[in-house]
Amino acid sequence: MKCKQCVFRSVAAHTLDSRELEYLSVNCAEVRMKAGEIVIKEGSLSSHIAYLKDGLVKIHKGSSREGDHLLKLAGNGSYIGIQTILADRIHQYSATCLSEVRICFIDIRSFRELLKRNHEFSYEVILYLCRDELNYFDRVTALSNRQVHGRLAHALLYMSAMVGSSGDKSFRMPITRKELASMINASRESVSRALQEMVRSGMIWLDGRNIRILSEKLLHKISESG
């Protein structure tokens, strides 16, 4: 399969002309992976960056003592490991599949070469990185100055936006309680309790990983006030 025919082609890749697409074709490869498989591993050498065509992965980073923190979920159209283009040659975080996934691995030198050659391409990549960073600002501010309920509410809304269908407010959480806890810097027990309290107060319906947001308004309020 050539990049030219790929229906998952990124916004950035749409700026490439046919010669550049041909160049990309010979320097990337599509891979399919299953849930639980590792896309990139923190501390390993970054020879390629990954472009997520389809599926969901978690981005996580772990220190030996703290265990690992879930930094974000990455959906269709995400670049994984792209920061190593300009920074280290060692991956600074891990990415693990949460569902079946289709991923393109692009040779890092080729990617760099395209950035140099094609300004439109670079521009799109910069846009992506800016949006990504703003998302992080959002998440970091949500984590400070808020208590578990507020952080959890924020995370639920985040997941809803990430994996939920647009109309319906019910979805299946892609991660375990432990992972959810590591995402909002709380203990597993606190997350369990907070979830049950949200059920009791009628703002969500819950059955295992299946969740329905009953009062998005209230959840927003709690996510903002703490």
Add this chain to the structure above:
DNA sequence: GCATTAACCACAG
């Protein structure tokens, strides 16, 4: 002091 919040531990589905 007393109340609130949340982590840690243990144990049971």
Add this chain to the structure above:
DNA sequence: CTGTGGTTAATGC
């Protein structure tokens, strides 16, 4: 993997 209950430490009236 999850939920619950008891305990404990920190923090704010």
